[in-house]
Structures are given as C-alpha cells and as structure tokens.
Amino acid sequence: MVLKPPGPSPKAPNPAHNQDVVQQQQQHHQPNLSWSRHITLDLILLILANSIFHPWITLVFYLCLAAVHKHKEPLAYYTLYYTAFLAVVELSLWFDRRITHGRHRKVDWEGEVVVITGGACGLGRVLAEMVLRKGAKVAVLDVLEPDEEAREEMERWDLVWEVVDVSKAEDVKEAVERVVDGLGPPTILINNAAMPINGLPLLSPSSKELLASTLSPQQVTKTITTNALGHFTMLSVLLPHLLSSPQGAHIVTISSILSHLAPAKLADYNASKSAVSALHSTLCHELSTHPDPSVFHKVKTILVEPGQLSTQLFADITRVPFYTHFFGPVLEAKDVAKEIVRCVERGDGGVIRMPFYAKCVPFLGVMPGAVQRVVRWWSGIDRAIVTREKKA
Structure with a gap:
C-alpha cells in the first residue's frame, strides 16, 4: 500500500521555511568523546543487573560449584539462598506489574x-x-x-x-x-x-x-x-x-x-x-x-x-x-x-x-x-x- 503525501493545507506554514527548520533541528554535531565519557552509573548498573543481580547467572554459578562437587560447601549454600532471594524479588516485581497494568495484549x-x-x-x-x-x-x-x-x-x-x-x-x-x-x-x-x-x-x-x-x-x-x-x-x-x-x-x-x-x-x-x-x-x-x-x-x-x-x-x-x-x-x-x-x-x-x-x-x-x-x-x-x- 503506497500512500502519497497529503495536499498542501491553506493554513500550513511556508514549506521552504519548514524544510530549513527541520534541517537545523536535525543537525546535532557531537564532539569526539573520550572513552571515559562512556563510563556512567547506568553502564555499571547494567553490568551488575546482568551478572551478580541476575538469578539465572547466580544459579549457573551454583551449578558450577555443584559440578566440581562443592555443593555442600558454605559458599554453595549462600549462593543458592541468594539465588532464591533474587528469584522471589523478580517474581514479586512481575506480579506487581500484572496487578498494576493488567494482562499483556498481543x-x-x-x-x-x-x-x-x-x-x-x-x-x-x-x-x-x-x-x-x-x-x-x-x-x-x-x-x-x-x-x-x-x-x-x-x-x-x-x-x-x-x-x-x-x-x-x-x-x-x-x-x-x-x-x-x-x-x-x-x-x-x-x-x-x-x-x-x-x-x-x-x-x-x-x-x-x-x-x-x-x-x-x-x-x-x-x-x-x-x-x-x-x-x-x-x-x-x-x-x-x-x-x-x-x-x-x-x-x-x-x-x-x-x-x-x-x-x-x-x-x-x-x-x-x-x-x-x-x-x-x-x-x-x-x-x-x-x-x-x-x-x-x-x-x-x-x-x-x-x-x-x-x-x-x-x-x-x-x-x-x-x-x-x-x-x-x-x-x-x-x-x-x-x-x-x-x-x-x-x-x-x-x-x-x-x-x-x-x-x-x-x-x-x-x-x-x-x-x-x-x-x-x-x-x-x-x-x-x-x-x-x-x-x-
């Protein structure tokens, strides 16, 4: 389905002027930033959220301990408890979203x-x-x-x-x-x-x-x-x-x-x-x-x-x-x-x-x-x- 642009409106502003305005607004020159400018709090939190604060990642760590027969070590127990805690938090957040916003729509x-x-x-x-x-x-x-x-x-x-x-x-x-x-x-x-x-x-x-x-x-x-x-x-x-x-x-x-x-x-x-x-x-x-x-x-x-x-x-x-x-x-x-x-x-x-x-x-x-x-x-x-x- 191909649609053509609408016809000019009698109330519309000058098209040539609008083209210049759009081009000026879209021109945004960014200086070359040093690598340190990319190190932000958000980046650090993203890394943590996908590592030590992610239940699947901590579960993998526990399974690694179990694979080398250290599943009865205190570290393994602490890891398992921590994983269970993160899973409960994730599940609670999911229930909160469903109660607040209802079911997903397709x-x-x-x-x-x-x-x-x-x-x-x-x-x-x-x-x-x-x-x-x-x-x-x-x-x-x-x-x-x-x-x-x-x-x-x-x-x-x-x-x-x-x-x-x-x-x-x-x-x-x-x-x-x-x-x-x-x-x-x-x-x-x-x-x-x-x-x-x-x-x-x-x-x-x-x-x-x-x-x-x-x-x-x-x-x-x-x-x-x-x-x-x-x-x-x-x-x-x-x-x-x-x-x-x-x-x-x-x-x-x-x-x-x-x-x-x-x-x-x-x-x-x-x-x-x-x-x-x-x-x-x-x-x-x-x-x-x-x-x-x-x-x-x-x-x-x-x-x-x-x-x-x-x-x-x-x-x-x-x-x-x-x-x-x-x-x-x-x-x-x-x-x-x-x-x-x-x-x-x-x-x-x-x-x-x-x-x-x-x-x-x-x-x-x-x-x-x-x-x-x-x-x-x-x-x-x-x-x-x-x-x-x-x-x-």
Missing part, C-alpha cells in the same frame, strides 16, 4: 496503526522510523511539512503526514479522519509534540530588564497550549478509536523527569510537563475503574519521563558540572525509542524513566528540605539553563 505490528504527534524531528522522528520498519502503518501529525527524506519514506512505507496544530481540535479531527480513511482506525497513540524551550526566568536580574529578560504570558500560553492542551486534544479525538479497537491499544505519553524536578528558568516547560504527567495518571485511573473490565486489559498506557535527550530541544541552553555526566548522562533519542518500542512490543504498560537517576527523582520530594537543597546545588540543575545562543 501486538502484531502489521495490524497496528500508529499516530505520532511531533514526528518531524527528535524522538518523534526516531520512533516513526522504528515502528515503520517493524511493519506498522504510521501517521505523523506535525506543524512542519515533510522533508525530502520523509517524502521518500512515504513512497516506500505506509506513512502519511498531516500538517496540523495538535492544539486545534477541529483540525486534529479532520486530520484523524483522513488517517482513518487512508490507514485504518488508530491503535497506538504517541503523544510527543512539544514546543522549543524558552529558557527564560520568572524573575528579572534588574528592574530595567524586566520585559526583555523574563518569561511573557504569550510564551507561556504557546508552550502550554502545545505541550499540554495538545495531549488533551489528541486523546479526545482518538480515545473512541482506541477503546473500540478489537486487538487493544496503546497510549504513550512523552513527558519529562523535569515535571518532578522543576528547575529554574523553565516555568512554562515544567508546568506543561507536570500537566501531561497528571493527565496520564488520571487516564490510567479511569481505565482501571472503567465499568467494562476488559478495557483495562485491552488499553495499555506508557508514561515516558526521560532525562535530557541529545536533541536540539536543550542542546544549546544547558550547562551542567562535568561530574554530573557520570550520574545523569545525556540520552540518545534512539535509546529511549528502543525502550518505548520494546514495551509496546511486549504488549505491556508501565512507566519508563531513563537514565537511572530519573527512577530515583520521585523519591527526592519526600526528602528533608535541606537534603533537597544540597542535591540541587550539587547537581547544578537550577543553574543549568543559560541564555540561548543567537544565530546570525
């Missing part, structure tokens, strides 16, 4: 229709490319026109591209109707659209610079309208299709770990991501208490709250101490996308927080205030946002 990529907002660049673009190669049908909703590479993909795969502002309900409804006509009813929604970062404070360094250097209500409105209201709009239009899907559905919400941290100079972005995370939680509770119990098992939800990604969203406005890279490395979009696709492919729901520190951040809020202040000072998070570099 995912057949060739029968899935994936709608991705903000799929022109960054994480959304990577996700679109991944699920396309899995065999799924994909619809990208973005304010930007498709670039040359995207047009070639539309000739090769079942991909449609709708130029639409996701905060405008009527435009979204019309776009979704075209997607249904071209690809079929959507079964997976990935809410990813987001505005560029303003990086402006609420407080001005001096009264003379108040209007020029602080966040304006217009900027806040634009950010929250796209980042938060866009999620509401997509859900209101797509939920009827997702709930009625015979094979079940997935709703993936792309938020940020900053919704818990709320660093300085990101008031509008923090507020929008906090709203998105709260919206996702409400949706989960409504699904779990739905009058039809099958809905809870059929419709899976995934909340994604990553740390900083190596995209243009934060690239030129963040500066953090050198030592924080070990504890909070900058993520590659492809790594986050792989984890999302893996979770969907299992037919499971859940919460994805990457890297490891992101899993610990929600617990920071219950720490004493003095501890929180020390951690924030040490991490440099409230000093991380700097003035965006102006391009000539």
Whole structure:
C-alpha cells in the first residue's frame, strides 16, 4: 500500500521555511568523546543487573560449584539462598506489574496503526522510523511539512503526514479522519509534540530588564497550549478509536523527569510537563475503574519521563558540572525509542524513566528540605539553563 503525501493545507506554514527548520533541528554535531565519557552509573548498573543481580547467572554459578562437587560447601549454600532471594524479588516485581497494568495484549505490528504527534524531528522522528520498519502503518501529525527524506519514506512505507496544530481540535479531527480513511482506525497513540524551550526566568536580574529578560504570558500560553492542551486534544479525538479497537491499544505519553524536578528558568516547560504527567495518571485511573473490565486489559498506557535527550530541544541552553555526566548522562533519542518500542512490543504498560537517576527523582520530594537543597546545588540543575545562543 503506497500512500502519497497529503495536499498542501491553506493554513500550513511556508514549506521552504519548514524544510530549513527541520534541517537545523536535525543537525546535532557531537564532539569526539573520550572513552571515559562512556563510563556512567547506568553502564555499571547494567553490568551488575546482568551478572551478580541476575538469578539465572547466580544459579549457573551454583551449578558450577555443584559440578566440581562443592555443593555442600558454605559458599554453595549462600549462593543458592541468594539465588532464591533474587528469584522471589523478580517474581514479586512481575506480579506487581500484572496487578498494576493488567494482562499483556498481543501486538502484531502489521495490524497496528500508529499516530505520532511531533514526528518531524527528535524522538518523534526516531520512533516513526522504528515502528515503520517493524511493519506498522504510521501517521505523523506535525506543524512542519515533510522533508525530502520523509517524502521518500512515504513512497516506500505506509506513512502519511498531516500538517496540523495538535492544539486545534477541529483540525486534529479532520486530520484523524483522513488517517482513518487512508490507514485504518488508530491503535497506538504517541503523544510527543512539544514546543522549543524558552529558557527564560520568572524573575528579572534588574528592574530595567524586566520585559526583555523574563518569561511573557504569550510564551507561556504557546508552550502550554502545545505541550499540554495538545495531549488533551489528541486523546479526545482518538480515545473512541482506541477503546473500540478489537486487538487493544496503546497510549504513550512523552513527558519529562523535569515535571518532578522543576528547575529554574523553565516555568512554562515544567508546568506543561507536570500537566501531561497528571493527565496520564488520571487516564490510567479511569481505565482501571472503567465499568467494562476488559478495557483495562485491552488499553495499555506508557508514561515516558526521560532525562535530557541529545536533541536540539536543550542542546544549546544547558550547562551542567562535568561530574554530573557520570550520574545523569545525556540520552540518545534512539535509546529511549528502543525502550518505548520494546514495551509496546511486549504488549505491556508501565512507566519508563531513563537514565537511572530519573527512577530515583520521585523519591527526592519526600526528602528533608535541606537534603533537597544540597542535591540541587550539587547537581547544578537550577543553574543549568543559560541564555540561548543567537544565530546570525
């Protein structure tokens, strides 16, 4: 099935300008990093999780002891007890996931229709490319026109591209109707659209610079309208299709770990991501208490709250101490996308927080205030946002 790109919309921005914007956003030159930059806390924990903290690995170690007739040695007994403990932990975590998120749903990529907002660049673009190669049908909703590479993909795969502002309900409804006509009813929604970062404070360094250097209500409105209201709009239009899907559905919400941290100079972005995370939680509770119990098992939800990604969203406005890279490395979009696709492919729901520190951040809020202040000072998070570099 070959689908052609949609016709130009009278409300669409200048295509030539959009092509330049996409190319600028996709250009992300990374310096040659030394080998030491790849040594991070996450790498160490990954090695441990697949060695001494993995029940199958420790069981193999016990069997090795038994093979040399040392199964009655104290070390063998301790190894066996430790293996049993790890197995109990794994089983408990499995039961917790099943109670929290219900049974797995069967995912057949060739029968899935994936709608991705903000799929022109960054994480959304990577996700679109991944699920396309899995065999799924994909619809990208973005304010930007498709670039040359995207047009070639539309000739090769079942991909449609709708130029639409996701905060405008009527435009979204019309776009979704075209997607249904071209690809079929959507079964997976990935809410990813987001505005560029303003990086402006609420407080001005001096009264003379108040209007020029602080966040304006217009900027806040634009950010929250796209980042938060866009999620509401997509859900209101797509939920009827997702709930009625015979094979079940997935709703993936792309938020940020900053919704818990709320660093300085990101008031509008923090507020929008906090709203998105709260919206996702409400949706989960409504699904779990739905009058039809099958809905809870059929419709899976995934909340994604990553740390900083190596995209243009934060690239030129963040500066953090050198030592924080070990504890909070900058993520590659492809790594986050792989984890999302893996979770969907299992037919499971859940919460994805990457890297490891992101899993610990929600617990920071219950720490004493003095501890929180020390951690924030040490991490440099409230000093991380700097003035965006102006391009000539």
